[in-house]
Amino acid sequence: MYSILIKSFSLVLISFFLVQCQQETEKVPTGTDVPNIIIIISDDHGLELGSYGHPIIKTPNIDQLAAQGTLFTNAFATTASCSASRSVILTGLYNHRNAQYGHTHDYHHFSSYSDIKSLPVLLGSAGYRTACIGKKHVEPNSVYDFDVDIRGNERNGAKMAETSRKFIEESGNQPFFLYFATSDPHRGGGLMAGGSENNEVLGAINRFGNTDEGYEGIEETVYDTTEITVPAWLPDNATTKLELSQYYQSVSRMDFGVGRLLAVLKETGNYDSSIIIYMSDHGPAFAGAKTTVYEPGLRTPLIVKMPGQTEPRVTEAMVHWPDITPTLLEIAGVEEPVYDQHIGAPSIRAKFDFPKNHGLHGRSFLSVLNGADESGFETVYASHTFHEIQMYYPMRVVRDKKYKLIWNIASGIPYPFSTDLWASGTWQRVYHQGPETPYGVRTVQQYIHRDEFELFDIEEDPLESKNLANDPAFAEVLKQYKEKLKEFQVRTSDPWVNKWIYH
Numbered sequence: 001m002y003s004i005l006i007k008s009f010s011l012v013l014i015s016f017f018l019v020q021c022q023q024e025t026e027k028v029p030t031g032t033d034v035p036n037i038i039i040i041i042s043d044d045h046g047l048e049l050g051s052y053g054h055p056i057i058k059t060p061n062i063d064q065l066a067a068q069g070t071l072f073t074n075a076f077a078t079t080a081s082c083s084a085s086r087s088v089i090l091t092g093l094y095n096h097r098n099a100q101y102g103h104t105h106d107y108h109h110f111s112s113y114s115d116i117k118s119l120p121v122l123l124g125s126a127g128y129r130t131a132c133i134g135k136k137h138v139e140p141n142s143v144y145d146f147d148v149d150i151r152g153n154e155r156n157g158a159k160m161a162e163t164s165r166k167f168i169e170e171s172g173n174q175p176f177f178l179y180f181a182t183s184d185p186h187r188g189g190g191l192m193a194g195g196s197e198n199n200e201v202l203g204a205i206n207r208f209g210n211t212d213e214g215y216e217g218i219e220e221t222v223y224d225t226t227e228i229t230v231p232a233w234l235p236d237n238a239t240t241k242l243e244l245s246q247y248y249q250s251v252s253r254m255d256f257g258v259g260r261l262l263a264v265l266k267e268t269g270n271y272d273s274s275i276i277i278y279m280s281d282h283g284p285a286f287a288g289a290k291t292t293v294y295e296p297g298l299r300t301p302l303i304v305k306m307p308g309q310t311e312p313r314v315t316e317a318m319v320h321w322p323d324i325t326p327t328l329l330e331i332a333g334v335e336e337p338v339y340d341q342h343i344g345a346p347s348i349r350a351k352f353d354f355p356k357n358h359g360l361h362g363r364s365f366l367s368v369l370n371g372a373d374e375s376g377f378e379t380v381y382a383s384h385t386f387h388e389i390q391m392y393y394p395m396r397v398v399r400d401k402k403y404k405l406i407w408n409i410a411s412g413i414p415y416p417f418s419t420d421l422w423a424s425g426t427w428q429r430v431y432h433q434g435p436e437t438p439y440g441v442r443t444v445q446q447y448i449h450r451d452e453f454e455l456f457d458i459e460e461d462p463l464e465s466k467n468l469a470n471d472p473a474f475a476e477v478l479k480q481y482k483e484k485l486k487e488f489q490v491r492t493s494d495p496w497v498n499k500w501i502y503h
Contacts, residue, residue: 033307034127034175034332034333035175035273035274035275035307035331036171036175036177036178036270036273036274036275037123037128037175037176037177037178037274037275037277037328037331037332038177038261038265038274038276038277039089039177039178039277039279039324040180040182040261040276040277040278040279041089041181041182041280041281042181042182042184042185042251042254042278042279042280042281043082043135043181043182043183043184043185043186043281044185044186044187044280044281044282044284044285044290045184045185045251045254045283045300045301046283046284046289046296046299046301047299047300048248048251048284049062049063049066049251049301050062050063051063051066051067051071051303052071052073055229056228056229056248057248057251057252058221058252058255059251059255060255060259061255061256061258061259061262062255062258062278062301062303064262065258065262065276065303065305066303067312068305068309068310068312069276069304069305069309069313070303070304070305070306070309070312070314070315070368070369071302071303071312071313071314071315072301072302072303072304072315072319073314073315073316074299074316074317074318074319074380074401075279075301075302075319075320076298076299076300076318076319076320076321076380076382077280077281077282077283077297077300077320077321077382078094078095078298078320078321078322078380078382078383079095079282079293079382079383079384079385080282080283080289080290080291080292080293080297080298080384080387081290081291081384081386081387082135082137082281082282083100083103083104083105083110083137084100084101084102084103084110084385084386085321086136086137086138086181086281087100087112087138088321088322089321089324089325090118090119090120090144090179090325091116091117091118091119091325091360092119092322092324092325092326092336092361092362093116093339093361093492094322094361094381094383094492094494095383096385096492096493096494096495096496097339097342097361097493097494098113099111099112099113099116100138100139101386102386102388102389102391103137103388103389104137104138105137107389108386108388108389109389110139110386110389111138111143112139112140112143112144113143114140114142114143115339117143117337118143118144118145119177119325119328120132120146120147120177120179121143121145122325122329122337123177123328123329123332123334124145124146124147124177125334126332126333126334127174127175128174128175128176128177128332129147129148129167129171129175129176129177130146130147130148130176130177130178130179131146131147131148131149131150131164131167131176131177131178132144132146132148132149132150132178132181133149133150133151133152133160133163133178133181134160134179134180134181134182135154135181135182136149136181137181146179148167150163150167151163152164154182154183154184155182155183155184155215155253156215156216156217156218156257157184157253157254157256157257157258157260157261158217158256158257158260159215159216159257160180160182160257160261161180161257161260161261161263161264162260162264164178164261164264165264165268168264168265168268168270169268175332180261182254183209184208184209184250184253184254184257185208185247185251185253185254185284185285186208186285187207187208187209187285187420187424188207188208188209188420207246208243208246208247208249208250208285209250209253210246210249210250210253215253217260218253218256219256220249220252220253221248221249221252221253222245222249223244223245223248223249224245225242225244225245228241228244230244232463233288233289233440233441233463234286234288234426234439234440235426235429235430235438235439237429239425239426240425240426240429242425243286243424243425247284247285247286258278272307272308273307273308274307275304275305275306275307275328275331276304276305277303277304277305277324278301278303279300279302279303279321279324280300280301281300282297282298282300283296283297283298283299283300284296285420285421285424286421286424286427287417287421287426287427287439288440288442288447290421291387291391291417291421293382293384293395293397293406294464295462295463295464298382298397302319306369313371315368315374316374317365317368317377318377318378318379318380318399318400318401319365319368319377319380320380320381320382322360322361322362323362323363323364323365324362325360326360326363326364327362327364327365327366327369329364330364330366336359336360337360338357338358338359339357339358339359340356340357341354341355341357342493343493343497344495344498348498351498351501352490352497353490354490355491358493361491361492363376365377378400379398379399379400379484380398380399380400381396381397381398381399381485381492382395382396382399383395383397383494384396385496387418388418390416391416391417391418392410392416393410393415393416394409394410394496395407395408395409396409396485396489396494396496397485398484398485398488399458401458402457402458402459403455403456403458403459403477403481404455404456404458404464405453405454405455405456405469405478405481405482405484405485406453406454406455406456407452407453407485408450408451408453408454409452409496409499411450411451411452414448415448415449415450427439430444435448440463441463441464441465442465451467451469451470452469453469453478453482454469455468455469455474455477455478455481456468
């Protein structure tokens with residue numbers, strides 16, 4: 001979310017952590033020392049963490065995890081949509097290959113192919129006990145099959161932690177995989193009026209799950225809007241500050257629940273013997289982040305604490321969510337699945353050099369966790385097609401540390417909105433002021449009507465404010481990155497690769 005802040009804070013963080021760090025770092029247990037695996041995944045959370053340099057957010061528990069683990073400053077979702085992103089995390093395949101193109105609930109009804117082998121299934125076949133608590137949000141259950149689906153209030157991480165205790169204790173000496181998925185800080189849980197300085201009501205502010213009654217066992221942190229500095233990609237006004245204060249409260253509530261889970265792991269003797277991952281499915285629920293492939297939508301936190309690790313490390317290696325499953329499979333000593341090629345009619349196959357079969361799309365970053373050379377982790381990709389079923393807007397992305405290219409495949413149609421973002425006060429207030437009204441670094445018009453290609457010098461322009469795709473001086477760069485996108489699509493069985501035929 002705070003791309004400029006991250007760039008400036010990363011050197012400070014690295015210096016801070018290295019002061020505490022020893023040169024000799026812990027290695028992952030091998031052989032029979034198979035660690036427990038805990039993925040803590042929040043919902044719609046960007047880089048609003050103290051450990052990522054946020055100026056006011058209070059997240060002491062996740063920050064403590066970072067102080068004993070590896071913090072990734074360049075971690076990315078591949079699609080800023082809940083179901084689609086979670087499918088990538090749990091399969092190691094982009095959603096254009098596993099078919100979880102968008103939401104699974106209600107009439108959206110997207111689900112993965114039945115032959116996909118997910119992380120819980122693969123770990124379960126290798127002797128792990130597996131459990132999911134909270135927001136699963138992927139289908140079908142036969143593909144995303146956990147031994148135990150634990151019921152719990154997804155907004156109350158403290159109760160989720162206590163409810164998970166039984167599963168953890170009953171695992172005994174058997175290694176376990178716990179997928180701990182909160183619904184915070186996703187929007188939802190009640191509305192309150194949103195207005196402007198002129199007292200005009202411009203939509204309803206969806207309260208990010210915050211309620212007047214509160215949550216049992218949770219110590220809430222409330223944020224004063226006068227203390228909030230609005231990031232440059234959002235409009236700076238009172239409505240935005242009010243929504244950010246609600247969002248920050250939800251983030252801190254989620255952090256409190258994470259603290260309870262870490263306490264349960266310590267109390268049951270599993271903290272030191274476990275891999276503990278904190279991550280989010282994608283960025284925050286504001287227009288300009290969620291459902292987009294701009295930086296605030298894709299750039300997300302990733303903190304990994306290895307078994308026995310007590311000293312911090314910061315890495316600038318570029319990783320993304322298809323890398324999670326292969327990393328954990330390597331650590332667990334489980335072989336990756338191999339899939340037959342899965343794309344198109346013979347007429348399409350004849351035009352592209354598709355591989356006959358393929359493994360996972362991601363690659364293990366275990367070497368990075370072990371402090372090895374970070375070479376090979378310089379490029380990430382993104383693939384977004386839907387969110388809700390009415391939101392068809394396929395986008396493909398290639399990004400490295402210098403350039404980022406977005407291909408808006410459906411650029412001829414207006415950019416579609418998810419229901420929660422459309423209703424938000426932050427968007428509605430600006431939208432009603434007219435198409436030339438600024439919304440962060442873009443106007444309302446530019447946000448809704450996008451160029452087919454958007455090329456950014458991400459090193460010099462981290463806010464993605466200047467599209468270079470139509471600048472003749474960058475014609476060769478554009479050509480090179482188009483080729484990278486096409487190669488990515490062929491390699492990962494993307495049906496939308498046939499759109500290049502029309503160019």
